[in-house]
Amino acid sequence: MFRLQGSKVLAVEMTGDSVHAKNGSMVAYDGEMAFKKLSGGGEGLRGMVTRRLTGEQMTLMEVKGRGTCWFADRASEINLVSLRGDKLHVESSNLLATDAGLRTGTTFTGLRGASQGNGLFTTTVEGHGQAALISDGPAVVLRVTPQYPLSVDPGAYVAHQGELRQSLQSGVTFRTFFGEGGGEAFQMRFEGDGLVYVQPSERNTVAGDV
Amino acid sequence: MTVPVFDPATLPADGNVNPYTFCVELQGSQWFLQKGKMIAYYGQIEFNGIGHGALERLVRTSFHSPLHAGDWVVAQGSGKMLLADRAFDVNSFDLDDGNLTIRAGNLLAYQPSLALKQSIVPGFLTLIGTGKFVAASNGPVVFMEPPMRVDPQALVGWADCPSPCHHYDHGYVRRAGGTPWSSGVESLGAGGLRAMTGIGGASGEEHQFEFVGAGTVLLQSSETLMPEQATGAVPHEPGVPGGGAGHGGTGGQGPLGSGMPRMPGQLGDLQRRFGL
Known part of the structure; x- marks a missing residue:
């Protein structure tokens, strides 16, 4: 059971079940806990190959036991996401913890990922359960519907869930190269039905150096 | 929740x-x-x-x-x-x-x-x-009324009142000025020079901005200065404060660390251009 204690600490009550969390993010626990190192990118041999190929490495640990375990990461804001059979796409650096019952994997994102500076791949979380995301400042959750598509700055994008199509939208014109561009050269456009999480801060992106 | x-x-x-x-x-x-x-x-x-x-x-x-x-x-x-x-x-x-x-x-x-x-x-x-x-x-922003002195790093802005002046504490003035009380070494010390000129961005609590008159002063509740873009230098003109090179911003340096004004059409500094 995931619960926020303040906005920067995640408390998880466990009764013999387990959670997956970012390596080293445990700050305290009571009761009996066992910590075991895992790796992201999916389980098994296929997962290992995927990790090697994609670079979307996430060092995860499995925490199992009885009691309460607290997680935090560099005083980042924590956002809880409930999954009911749908799929969550998230940058691996923004994923703090998931129910062990959720499947994690890696998908190809194409140019969009490259523009974010996080490589061409992103982490997916699927199944029924809860996940905890971290963001620089509390994330704003925006709903996308067919009549209201959304454009997001790649540096502020954290995660999205639901049936969304994403595309990279470029505002680059000849003016950009003369220093008179609109200043928002790349945007991620989301269409369909779902939720998008954005943070009130822009991390540096590869596209920013293009 | x-x-x-x-x-x-x-x-x-x-x-x-x-x-x-x-x-x-x-x-x-x-x-x-x-x-x-x-x-x-x-x-x-x-x-x-x-x-x-x-x-x-x-x-x-x-x-x-x-x-x-x-x-x-x-x-x-x-x-x-x-x-x-x-x-x-x-x-x-x-x-x-x-x-x-x-x-x-x-x-x-x-x-x-x-x-x-x-x-x-x-x-x-x-x-x-x-x-x-x-x-x-x-x-959060805190609103205050002059007369007051504020830490340069906490200053966000001001409304209606006259522009502030620099205030240096007595100890700093004495060290920098080469007055009869100070030794020769001290008067040439980098700290004193920095305090007088503002070059190097040194500002301990010996240096404040002083506001007088009627108006409102806006302060941030932190002394962490926001990283700023270089704001460039004002033209070399008689009577223009800060008209010398290198006095560009009151705070941080731009990505190039220069005090050059950023003109539209200037090359380099692509990250800023793309707004990312």
């Missing part, structure tokens, strides 16, 4: 979504926006650089700072856009036929009914007129 989910109907019109995110509603209207502060938008919104030909008339009435022309864009169209800046506190302020001077890096956006000009204090911008603007601060 449920996290609110926003859509175009539930987002506030020109209001805060949370303390760190501000939502601007455009209905065929225009806003000036500092590059790279837009995090998401719904609707049809176009972003154009200040140098865009079609904006000629707007820029003539509302934008008077050539030094910052490369850092600002005009958003126009209809929809709602979210503004945020490095997870700092963001707030909107209304000016009613007034004037307000603000640190250049703290100003995120303003309505074109306001006119933007460079303050005579390097690194600061002055807004004159009636309208709304959005500013960021590290921690």
Whole structure:
């Protein structure tokens, strides 16, 4: 059971079940806990190959036991996401913890990922359960519907869930190269039905150096 | 505890979504926006650089700072856009036929009914007129009334009162001035020199900005200075304060670490150009 204690600490009550969390993010626990190192990118041999190929490495640990375990990461804001059979796409650096019952994997994102500076791949979380995301400042959750598509700055994008199509939208014109561009050269456009999480801060992106 | 989910109907019109995110509603209207502060938008919104030909008339009435022309864009169209800046506190302020001077890096956006000009204090911008603007601060903004002295790093801006002057504590003046009491070594010390000239950005608590007169002073509740873009140097002209090279900003240095003004059309510094 995931619960926020303040906005920067995640408390998880466990009764013999387990959670997956970012390596080293445990700050305290009571009761009996066992910590075991895992790796992201999916389980098994296929997962290992995927990790090697994609670079979307996430060092995860499995925490199992009885009691309460607290997680935090560099005083980042924590956002809880409930999954009911749908799929969550998230940058691996923004994923703090998931129910062990959720499947994690890696998908190809194409140019969009490259523009974010996080490589061409992103982490997916699927199944029924809860996940905890971290963001620089509390994330704003925006709903996308067919009549209201959304454009997001790649540096502020954290995660999205639901049936969304994403595309990279470029505002680059000849003016950009003369220093008179609109200043928002790349945007991620989301269409369909779902939720998008954005943070009130822009991390540096590869596209920013293009 | 449920996290609110926003859509175009539930987002506030020109209001805060949370303390760190501000939502601007455009209905065929225009806003000036500092590059790279837009995090998401719904609707049809176009972003154009200040140098865009079609904006000629707007820029003539509302934008008077050539030094910052490369850092600002005009958003126009209809929809709602979210503004945020490095997870700092963001707030909107209304000016009613007034004037307000603000640190250049703290100003995120303003309505074109306001006119933007460079303050005579390097690194600061002055807004004159009636309208709304959005500013960021590290921690909530605190309003104070002069007479008072403030830490340079905590100063966000001021309204209505005269521009501040530097105040140095007696100990600093004595060390820097080469007065009869001080030894020769001390009078040449780098600390004293820095304190006198401001070069090197040294400012302990020996140095404050002093405000007098009637008005309001805006402070941030943190002494962490926001990393600023180089604001460039004002022209070499007799009577222009800070007209020498290297005095560009009151705070941080730009990516190139130079005090050169950033003109539209200048090469290099591509990251800024893309607003990312």
